[in-house]
Amino acid sequence: MQLATWNINSLTVRLPQVLEWLAVHPVDVLALQEIKMTDDKFPAAEFAAAGFKAHWFGQKTYNGVALITRQDAIDVVRNIPGFADDMARVITATVGGVRVIGAYFPNGQEPGSDKFEYKMHWLKALRSWVRTEMEQHPRLVLMGDYNITFDDADVWDPIGLKDTIHCTDEERYQLRALVALGLTDAHRLFPHAPKSFSWWDYRDFGFRRNRGMRIDHILVSAALVPLVKACEIDKTPRKNERPSDHAPVLLDLSL
DNA sequence: ATGCCTCAGCTCCTGAGA
Numbered sequence: 001m002q003l004a005t006w007n008i009n010s011l012t013v014r015l016p017q018v019l020e021w022l023a024v025h026p027v028d029v030l031a032l033q034e035i036k037m038t039d040d041k042f043p044a045a046e047f048a049a050a051g052f053k054a055h056w057f058g059q060k061t062y063n064g065v066a067l068i069t070r071q072d073a074i075d076v077v078r079n080i081p082g083f084a085d086d087m088a089r090v091i092t093a094t095v096g097g098v099r100v101i102g103a104y105f106p107n108g109q110e111p112g113s114d115k116f117e118y119k120m121h122w123l124k125a126l127r128s129w130v131r132t133e134m135e136q137h138p139r140l141v142l143m144g145d146y147n148i149t150f151d152d153a154d155v156w157d158p159i160g161l162k163d164t165i166h167c168t169d170e171e172r173y174q175l176r177a178l179v180a181l182g183l184t185d186a187h188r189l190f191p192h193a194p195k196s197f198s199w200w201d202y203r204d205f206g207f208r209r210n211r212g213m214r215i216d217h218i219l220v221s222a223a224l225v226p227l228v229k230a231c232e233i234d235k236t237p238r239k240n241e242r243p244s245d246h247a248p249v250l251l252d253l254s255l
Numbered sequence: 256a257t258g259c260c261t262c263a264g265c266t267c268c269t270g271a272g273a
Contacts, residue, residue: 009272010262034272036263061263062271107272115271147273165273201273202260215273245261245273 001096001255002027005143005216006237006248007104007199011035011066014244015043018068019050021237021248026051028070029095030248031102033145035064042066059088065102065144069095083125090126092133096255098224099137101130103144108165116165119147123174131181134221142183143218145199145246148175150185154214156195166215183219186231186251198233199246206245207238218251227254 004027008014011032022030035042035058042056047068057078058064065088067073073093079085089104103126108119134140148171152158161167179185187196197212206212218231230252238247 013262034262109271109273199273204259206260213273242261 001253003029003251004248005031007033007145007246009034009244030068032066033104057088057091063087065091080125080129099140101142105147138223140221146217156211186218216249
């Protein structure tokens with residue numbers, strides 16, 4: 001079983017690239033973030049023509065998430081039950097016996113800002129949701145754009161970016177608290193080249209200079225850890241003429 | 256430096272992203 005997550009920064013613009021990527025990587029589950037469209041605009045027919053089913057949760061202009069699957073997804077839940085939120089950020093479903101949560105974590109903009117406070121509240125609500133889901137689903141994957149680095153190894157310039165957004169102690173504490181529920185960062189189960197990032201700024205040739213961060217993550221529950229065969233960031237789509245600023249992250253499971 | 260990209264939208268600028 002193969003799963004992947006990709007923040008595509010507008011599905012309207014990136015649909016051809018997503019379909020092209022799926023043709024090369026026919027994963028069982030692809031979690032998309034920042035589809036940036038209302039539900040009536042979602043290109044379900046195009047995915048169906050390519051052999052994929054889809055569940056989506058969008059909104060106007062911003063945010064929006066989807067799960068693209070080869071087989072049927074069941075028990076679909078949108079956003080975090082019990083947490084009032086006008087932003088479309090989370091979609092959960094069961095695929096092939098695995099509970100999959102695809103999430104677009106808030107950016108937070110700047111420590112101390114209202115958006116940062118919202119990010120902290122959202123992170124606590126998500127943790128509560130993941131805990132609940134883990135109780136019922138031993139096989140669980142939480143993947144998406146976390147907008148948080150684990151530590152300095154995930155940052156191209158840890159000194160210059162110290163205590164800035166995605167790198168603050170508060171955010172990293174919340175990420176560790178998620179892990180403490182019994183999740184494992186699949187990427188770190190394997191050796192990777194130093195400075196393996198999943199996002200690069202569009203500006204100043206960020207990708208060419210590898211000035212990026214690893215903020216897109218795949219966390220797996222304990223029952224899945226022995227089944228993880230590989231976890232890789234695919235930088236190929238970032239080399240497109242009009243790329244997303246994020247690269248997809250792939251997980252290979254013995255399932 | 257409030258910018259250097261990129262995208263959406265009540266679109267010739269602004270807000271937001273990260």
